[in-house]
Every structure is written in C-alpha cells, then in structure tokens.
Amino acid sequence: xxxxxxxFFRMGGYGIYVWPAFAFAALVLAGMGWRVTxxxxxxxxxxxxxxxxxxxxxx
Amino acid sequence: MVNILANPAxxxxxxxxxxxxxWAVAAVSGGIGLWLALFVSPADYQQGDSVRIxxxxxxxxxxxxxxxxxxxxxxxxxxxxxxxxAHIVAASAVPLGAGFTAICLVTxxxxxxxxxxxxxVWDARLTSVLVLxxxxxxxxxxxxxxxxxxxxxxxxxxxxxxxxxxIPIIKxxxxxxxxxxxxxxxxRVGGPAIHxxxxxxxxxxxxxxxxxxxxxxxxxxxxxxxxxxxxxLLIAAGRDEQGxxxxxxxxxx
Amino acid sequence: xxxxxxxxxxxxxxxxxRGADTLMVVAFFxxxxxxxxxxxxxxxxxxxxxxxxxxxxxALLAAMLALERMFAADFEDGxxxxxxxxxxxxxxxxxxxxxxxxxxxxxxxxVAAPVLGVMLNLPAQGYGVVxxxxxxxxxxLTLAGSIGAALTLGARRxxxxxxxxxxPLYIPILIFxxxxxxxxxxxxxxxxxxxxxxxxxxxxxxxxxxxxAAALRQASR
Numbered sequence: 378x379x380x381x382x383x384x385f386f387r388m389g390g391y392g393i394y395v396w397p398a399f400a401f402a403a404l405v406l407a408g409m410g411w412r413v414t415x416x417x418x419x420x421x422x423x424x425x426x427x428x429x430x431x432x433x434x435x436x
Numbered sequence: 437m438v439n440i441l442a443n444p445a446x447x448x449x450x451x452x453x454x455x456x457x458x459w460a461v462a463a464v465s466g467g468i469g470l471w472l473a474l475f476v477s478p479a480d481y482q483q484g485d486s487v488r489i490x491x492x493x494x495x496x497x498x499x500x501x502x503x504x505x506x507x508x509x510x511x512x513x514x515x516x517x518x519x520x521x522a523h524i525v526a527a528s529a530v531p532l533g534a535g536f537t538a539i540c541l542v543t544x545x546x547x548x549x550x551x552x553x554x555x556x557v558w559d560a561r562l563t564s565v566l567v568l569x570x571x572x573x574x575x576x577x578x579x580x581x582x583x584x585x586x587x588x589x590x591x592x593x594x595x596x597x598x599x600x601x602x603i604p605i606i607k608x609x610x611x612x613x614x615x616x617x618x619x620x621x622x623x624r625v626g627g628p629a630i631h632x633x634x635x636x637x638x639x640x641x642x643x644x645x646x647x648x649x650x651x652x653x654x655x656x657x658x659x660x661x662x663x664x665x666x667x668x669l670l671i672a673a674g675r676d677e678q679g680x681x682x683x684x685x686x687x688x689x
Numbered sequence: 690x691x692x693x694x695x696x697x698x699x700x701x702x703x704x705x706x707r708g709a710d711t712l713m714v715v716a717f718f719x720x721x722x723x724x725x726x727x728x729x730x731x732x733x734x735x736x737x738x739x740x741x742x743x744x745x746x747x748a749l750l751a752a753m754l755a756l757e758r759m760f761a762a763d764f765e766d767g768x769x770x771x772x773x774x775x776x777x778x779x780x781x782x783x784x785x786x787x788x789x790x791x792x793x794x795x796x797x798x799x800v801a802a803p804v805l806g807v808m809l810n811l812p813a814q815g816y817g818v819v820x821x822x823x824x825x826x827x828x829x830l831t832l833a834g835s836i837g838a839a840l841t842l843g844a845r846r847x848x849x850x851x852x853x854x855x856x857p858l859y860i861p862i863l864i865f866x867x868x869x870x871x872x873x874x875x876x877x878x879x880x881x882x883x884x885x886x887x888x889x890x891x892x893x894x895x896x897x898x899x900x901x902a903a904a905l906r907q908a909s910r
Contacts, residue, residue: 567856570857591907598836598900
C-alpha cells in the first residue's frame with residue numbers, strides 16, 4: 378500500500394519536477410489571493426471607520 | 437473622479453452577484469481538473485508522468501496571454517473613452533497576469549528540464565514569454581513612478597498598447613521560427629490535436645484559473661474603489677478642518 | 690519642413706555644446722568592451738565567438754543610457770508645451786528629435802564599433818556586417834527608445850524605468866543584429882537577419898513617432 382503511494386509521489390522519477398511545479402503554482406495563486414483579500418479588508422475597514430466617524434460618504 | 441465614486445454601485449452590485457459563482461467554478465473545476473490531471477489522465481508514452489506539468493503550464497500560459505489582452509483592451513477603453521473604472525480594471529489585472537506568467541515560466545522550466553534536458557533555451561517562444569513577464573513588471577513600475585496617479589495610469593495604458601505587439605509574436609513564434617518549444621496542440625486552426633483524456637483536464641484547469649482570476653480581479657477592483665472613496669473622504673475632511681465655507685463643502689464630493 | 694530642420698539643428702547644437710551625451714555613450718561603449726576583454730581575454734577563441742553578441746549588447750546598453758535626455762530638456766524648461774502647440778505635427782517633431790538623437794548617440798556607436806571589434810577579437814569578416822547591422826539597428830533603437838523616453842517624462846527613477854520599458858522592443862533588434870553578424874562569420878547568408886533589421890527600422894520609423902507623440906501629449910496634460 379505504502380509502496381504504491383510512494384510510487385505515486387515518485388512518478389517514475391519525474392516527481393521531483395512535477396510536485397515542485399504544482400507547489401509553485403499553488404504558492405503563487407495563494408499569494409495573489411492573499412494579497413488581494415488583505416488589501417480589500419484593509420481598504421474597506423478603513424473606509425468603514427471613516428464613514429462612521431464623519432457620517433458621510435455612504436453610497 | 438466624482439463620476440466613479442458616484443456610480444460604482446452598479447459595478448459593485450454586479451461584482452457581488454458574480455463573485456460567488458467565480459469561487460464555485462474555481463473550486464469545482466479546479467478540483468475536477470486536479471483529480472483528472474494527477475490521477476486519471478494517462479502518462480505520456482515518451483515523457484512519462486512529467487507530462488502532468490502541462491496541466492498547470494498550459495492553462496497558466498493561456499491566462500498570461502488572456503490577462504494581457506484584457507489589460508490592453510481596458511487600457512484602450514481608458515484612453516479613448518476616459519472611463520476611470522477602465523484604468524482600475526487594467527491596473528488590477530496586471531499583477532494577476534504577472535503571476536500567471538511566472539507560473540508559466542517556472543513550470544515550463546521544470547517541464548523543459550525533463551523533456552529537453554535543459555532548464556532554459558533562448559528560442560522565440562520562451563524569450564517572448566519572458567519579455568511578456570518584463571512587460572508586466574514594466575507596467576507595474578510605470579504606473580507607480582509618478583506622483584500624479586492619473587499620469588501613471590495614462591502612461592501605463594499607453595505602454596500596454598505599445599507592448600501588445602508582443603502577443604502575436606508569442607502566439608505565432610512556434611510557427612514562424614524553428615523552436616524547441618512544441619507547436620500549438622489546442623488553440624489552432626483545425627481544432628485540438630490532443631487526446632480527450634488530456635484535453636479535459638486541460639480545459640478544467642483553464643476554467644478554474646479563469647474563474648479564480650475573475651474573482652481576484654473583482655475583489656481587487658472593489659478594493660481600489662474603496663480606497664478611492666476613502667481618499668475622497670479624507671480630502672473632504674481635511675478641507676472641512678481648514679474651515680471651508682459650507683457651500684463649498686458639498687463640492688468636495 | 691524648415692521648422693523640423695530648425696528643431697533638429699537646435700538639438701544638435703545643444704548636444705554639441707554640452708558634449709556630454711556623445712561622450713557618455715562612447716565612453717560606456719568602449720569601457721564595457723574593455724572590461725569584457727579583460728574578463729574573457731584569457732581565451733581569445735571564446736572572445737571571438739562572443740564578440741558579435743558583446744558588441745550588440747554594449748551598444749544597446751549605451752543607447753539606453755542616453756534615452757532619458759531625449760525629451761527631458763524640453764520638458765523641464767517648458768518648451769514641450771510650445772512644441773505641442775506648434776503648427777507642425779508632433780509626430781514629425783518626434784522624428785526630427787530622433788534624427789538629432791541618433792546623430793548624437795547612434796553614429797558615434799557605429800564609428801566606435803571597429804575599435805570594439807579589435808578589442809573583442811572580432812573575426813575579420815565580421816567588421817563590414819557589424820557596421821551595416823548597427824547602421825540599421827541604431828536608428829531603430831533610437832526610435833523605439835523615444836517611446837520609453839516620452840512615457841517616463843517626469844517619472845521618478847526615469848532612467849532605469851526606460852530600460853525596463855524599451856526592453857521588449859530592443860530584444861528583437863538585438864537578436865537579429867547578432868544573428869546577422871554570426872551568419873557572415875560562419876559563412877552563411879545574413880540576408881534574412883538584415884532584412885528583419887531593416888523591417889524593424891521601417892516599422893519603428895512608421896509607428897514609433899505616433900506612440901511617442903501620444904505619450905508626450907499625455908505627459909503634459
């Protein structure tokens with residue numbers, strides 16, 4: 378059983394190329410997502426505080 | 437400036453409606469795509485399991501090109517019709533496109549090492565995609581290089597249009613020059629030349645990437661709109677504190 | 690027509706008086722080749738094989754150095770606005786300035802190229818094609834560079850930024866320029882590469898002024 382799983386990860390020797398490829402893609406995609414959502418949260422919470430404080434600017 | 441703050445509501449409503457679908461498609465299609473790519477699809481008779489990198493590399497390449505075309509299109513709209521939302525969309529798409537280009541380049545290098553025996557070769561396809569990556573970086577750098585952000589937007593929009601000449605070069609480079617990189621197997625005249633067992637994972641991953649890109653794009657635009665509203669409020673508050681007359685205060689918005 | 694000539698001549702006179710641009714370009718060109726000569730000189734055969742590429746790369750870098758100044762002087766002293774309002778189309782004005790800029794920075798590169806050839810052990814057959822290819826390539830570099838120069842007017846760190854921006858346009862010129870020289874040295878036909886260079890030059894001649902003019906217009910809004 379473990380031999381089969383091990384073989385799956387080895388991918389006949391190509392695993393050392395395939396898995397880093399998938400990992401890099403996942404890393405970049407997650408990084409982009411993180412960056413966007415962090416910026417969105419920061420902007421919207423700052424905006425919310427400003428709107429609350431001044432009582433203006435609500436759309 | 438007032439214009440976009442006055443009516444981002446329609447865009448935000450649309451974005452709010454579309455966004456959950458984007459996440460859903462990204463998750464479902466991505467899940468199916470990964471499962472097909474890693475477990476179901478066959479190993480190549482020549483390249484073995486290394487061909488599985490293709491299911492990341494090719495959709496990423498499609499996204500890299502597609503994102504740039506989106507940037508160019510919205511840049512043209514921004515310059516011709518001067519709609520401020522167009523600049524925001526273009527600016528938001530650029531870093532995403534750069535990310536997909538990076539994925540394309542790195543996964544391509546890993547795949548190239550197994551199938552060609554080398555990490556890199558200066559052939560037309562690889563060189564032009566690397567140039568595309570630098571174009572994205574140039575767009576980011578140019579946009580932020582000016583104190584006046586509108587000037588930065590206009591300059592970046594122009595650059596996006598000038599750089600568009602690179603897109604047909606990328607697409608047709610494998611046809612015009614003898615390259616190490618293989619010719620098109622999917623997006624070509626005559627339809628895909630690839631076996632369905634490989635085509636489906638490709639399309640599934642492509643759909644997932646597209647949906648994810650769309651989701652991040654919408655969120656990014658939303659963030660920028662919120663940032664601009666905040667800026668306008670800060671400016672208005674600053675003017676109020678300096679004691680502007682009441683009849684001028686309304687104009688700040 | 691007279692106005693264009695006047696613009697070009699005034700640019701040339703200014704460059705002649707300052708002398709800095711030409712000097713900077715040629716000095717960089719020669720110094721870089723010198724350094725490569727020292728770095729790779731231990732293996733003359735390697736240097737000879739690398740010479741076409743080295744000459745072209747240093748020519749490119751030298752050309753990039755001078756781009757920042759192309760419109761900067763007019764931008765800083767406000768005469769750019771005058772040019773925008775002139776009767777003459779802005780695109781032709783850009784062409785005139787490019788012509789002046791090429792005379793100031795491109796021609797010296799072509800003149801200095803044989804010296805570099807000697808320093809870098811360029812094979813004898815290569816000299817002619819290097820001069821010819823540079824004669825076709827350097828105007829294209831200037832024209833394409835004018836787009837970058839116009840886009841970055843007034844930007845922070847404009848000089849470095851220009852290099853990043855014109856890179857996509859410069860790389861094809863580099864590739865075909867080196868290919869032409871390599872072909873002649875190897876004894877094969879350089880015609881295709883030289884045609885490609887000529888094509889780039891003509892395309893740049895036709896298109897770059899429009900892009901640069903558009904950039905100049907939005908720079909002064």
